[in-house]
Amino acid sequence: MGLVNGRPYIDKGRMEPLTFAFLKGATPAEHETVLYDDRYELIPYDEPADIVAINTEIYTARRAYEIAGEFRKRGILVIMGGCHTTMIPKESLEHCDTVVIGDAEPVWQEILDDVQSKHLKRIYRGSLGKSKGLGPSEKIWTTDYSIFEGKSYLPVRLAQFSRGCQNHCEYCATGAIYKRKSYHQPVHELIKELETCGRKLIFFVDDNIVADKKAAKELFTALIPLKIRWFSQGDISFAEDPLFMQLMIKSGCVGMVVGFESINYTNLKQMKKNCNLTYENYDQLIEKTRNAGIFIWAAFLLGYDKETPESIKKTLDWALSKKFAFAAFNISMPYPGTEYYTRMAKEKRLLFNGNWWLHDDYSFGASAIQPTLCSPEELSNACLEARMSHSSIRAILSRSLDRKTHMKDIRNFITYFLYNPLFRDEMKKKHGMLLGYRGSA
Numbered sequence: 001m002g003l004v005n006g007r008p009y010i011d012k013g014r015m016e017p018l019t020f021a022f023l024k025g026a027t028p029a030e031h032e033t034v035l036y037d038d039r040y041e042l043i044p045y046d047e048p049a050d051i052v053a054i055n056t057e058i059y060t061a062r063r064a065y066e067i068a069g070e071f072r073k074r075g076i077l078v079i080m081g082g083c084h085t086t087m088i089p090k091e092s093l094e095h096c097d098t099v100v101i102g103d104a105e106p107v108w109q110e111i112l113d114d115v116q117s118k119h120l121k122r123i124y125r126g127s128l129g130k131s132k133g134l135g136p137s138e139k140i141w142t143t144d145y146s147i148f149e150g151k152s153y154l155p156v157r158l159a160q161f162s163r164g165c166q167n168h169c170e171y172c173a174t175g176a177i178y179k180r181k182s183y184h185q186p187v188h189e190l191i192k193e194l195e196t197c198g199r200k201l202i203f204f205v206d207d208n209i210v211a212d213k214k215a216a217k218e219l220f221t222a223l224i225p226l227k228i229r230w231f232s233q234g235d236i237s238f239a240e241d242p243l244f245m246q247l248m249i250k251s252g253c254v255g256m257v258v259g260f261e262s263i264n265y266t267n268l269k270q271m272k273k274n275c276n277l278t279y280e281n282y283d284q285l286i287e288k289t290r291n292a293g294i295f296i297w298a299a300f301l302l303g304y305d306k307e308t309p310e311s312i313k314k315t316l317d318w319a320l321s322k323k324f325a326f327a328a329f330n331i332s333m334p335y336p337g338t339e340y341y342t343r344m345a346k347e348k349r350l351l352f353n354g355n356w357w358l359h360d361d362y363s364f365g366a367s368a369i370q371p372t373l374c375s376p377e378e379l380s381n382a383c384l385e386a387r388m389s390h391s392s393i394r395a396i397l398s399r400s401l402d403r404k405t406h407m408k409d410i411r412n413f414i415t416y417f418l419y420n421p422l423f424r425d426e427m428k429k430k431h432g433m434l435l436g437y438r439g440s441a
C-alpha cells in the first residue's frame, strides 16, 4: 500500500495473492510467467517482459499506478484489473494500456492473442458470472498454485468456490459488482484442485460461502474425505440450522469471518445489511457457533449515522463479552461505484475531494467521510482504540480460557495466540501510513 515513516511497509500477515494463481491457470504453458509481490519484495523494473498484469484494490490503487508508470516508462504494456479497476475503469485507464472489467479468466486468452498480433484493445469486459455457453458442470477457472513457488506467505492455501453474493449491502463493492448474483465452480473441479494443492489448511476467500446453502452443502459434503481444515467468510445465517453447522464441522470448518457490522439496528438498516436485520440479537446464534467449536472472526463497520465514540466502545465491549477469537473494527469507507459512495457524495460528506485513495493527505485509518454525530478524527481514534483494546495482551489472555473454541485443541490454541498479536502489530504499524511511495521507492 505504501510507506510507514518513509519506509516501505512489509506486510507480515500476507497471504497468497490468489488472483495470480487464476491468471496463471488461464495462461497457456508456452508463455513464461513470473510473480513479484510488492508487499514484501522489490520489483525488478528492468527485467525484460512483454506484458505486466497488475491487480488493484482501493487501498493499493495509488501504489499500483506508480508501479504501472515505471513499467510504461520502459515501454512495457501494462494491463490492470481487479475490484478497483472494475469499479472505476476510467481512472485506471489513465495509468495503464488496457483494463479488464470484471472476471479476467474468460478474456485472458483473447488478450494474450491480441498482444501477439499487436491489436491490444483498451478495454476488455470479462464476465460477471458464469461465462456464456458453460454447462453447470464445466470448470469456470483453473487455479495454478505453481506461480507461488519460492514465495513467502502465511502457511495457508487460498482457494475459491464461489464469487459474488446474493445480498446487496449499501457499502459493499462485491454487491455493486456482482449485483446480487453469485456463481460457483463445479464442486468436483474444486475438489480435484484441493487434492493436489499441497496444503491441508485452506482459506476459502468466497465473499459469502453460505449464501447459496444448497451449493455449500454439496461442497461441504465433498470436502469430508479430504480431511482438511478450512475457514471462510459468510453471514451468520449458517448457525440457524444445526445440521448445516454439523456438516460444516465434519468437513473441517475451523472458523468463519462474520460481518456483524453494527449492533445498532438503525445503522444496519441504513447499510441495507438485510441478512442481519432478521435477528433481534445475535446471542443465540453466536452461542450455537461457539458450542459447535467454530472460531468467529467478527467484522464491524463503524461510522454509519448513529455512530459515536461511545457506541464504538459499546461495540467493543459487546465483542469482548462474546469472546470472539478475532475482531476487525473497520471504518466505513466510501468505495466509488457503491451506493454508499453515491449517497455520501449527494449529502456532500465526502472528504479528501472524494478520491481519498489517491489523495496526498489520506493516511490509513482516517475517516474519508464526515460522520453525523462526531468528527472524522474522533471516529478514526475510536476505531483504533477498539482495535488495540480487543487485541491487547490482557484481552487476548482474558478470552483465551475457552475450551469450546480457542482451547479446543492445540492447533486452535496456536492459531489464536499467534494470529492475534500479529494482527494487532500489523494494524498498529499500518495506522497512519500514507498510501503510495511518493517517488521514494
Ligand code: SF4
Pocket: 164, 165, 166, 167, 168, 169, 172, 173, 174, 175, 207, 208, 235, 259, 275
Ligand atoms: S453480505 Fe457481505 S459480501 Fe454480500 S453484499 Fe453484504 S457485505 Fe457484500
